[in-house]
Amino acid sequence: MELYDILANRQAINLLWLAYVREVIERKGYTTKFSEIKEDLKITKEILNPLGALDEAKLITYEYVEGEYYISITEKGKKFIEGLSKLKDVFLDIKEKPKLIKIDYELNEFEKKILVLAVMLAKEQGTSLISIKNLCGEIYPTESHKEKSPTILRHIKKLEDLNLVSKYKTGRENYISVTQAGERISNEYLNKVNNFSNISQA
DSSP, rough: OOOHHHHTOHHHHHHHHHHIIIIIIIIOOOOOEHHHHHOOOOTOOOHHHHHHHHHTTTTTTEEEEEEEEEEEEEEEHHHHHHHHHHHHHHHTOOOOOOOOOOOOOOOHHHHHHHHHHHHHHHHHHTTTTTHHHHHHHHHHHOOOOOHHHHHHHHHHHHHHHSSSSEEEETTEEEEEEEEEHHHHHHHHTTTSSSOOGGSSSO
16 A cells, blocks of 8 residues: 555545544544544445555554444554644645644543453453453452442443443353454553553552
């Protein structure tokens, strides 16, 4: 994928910009639903063209879940949009422009801990599905799973609303699976801490 291929793909640039606006400027979440921006994009049938181009260039990641495309802009994608913004200023000879604010998403420490632990358990167990019971055991090793499950589930609900995890139920057992957006946020968070044990407990 060449730079020209992205710049020449107007739909891809518009899609990337709208994802940037929603995730970084308006702070509406970690992901963007395609259904929420398709009117502005005026894309009808060929959605996979701009999505595929942006994904190949590592400017976004996307998932197709239950008939909906969930788009998540990467750090590279954010820098790409910010670079285009600066280039436009140069072209228009704009001398000064307020800096775009870098957003630190508002997950509390306990929610970050759940997300990171889920990613770690998935790697250790070789499965994408992590039981809530096992998660409780990791976080509260000396306390009752039944007593602590409501606390865990309350925070998982927020992670699910942000499309960072998906929740499943098989029989009486509840499971979560970390989405691509969740893995990205977990990795970004781990890069900011030197020792996972310093993460505070709720």
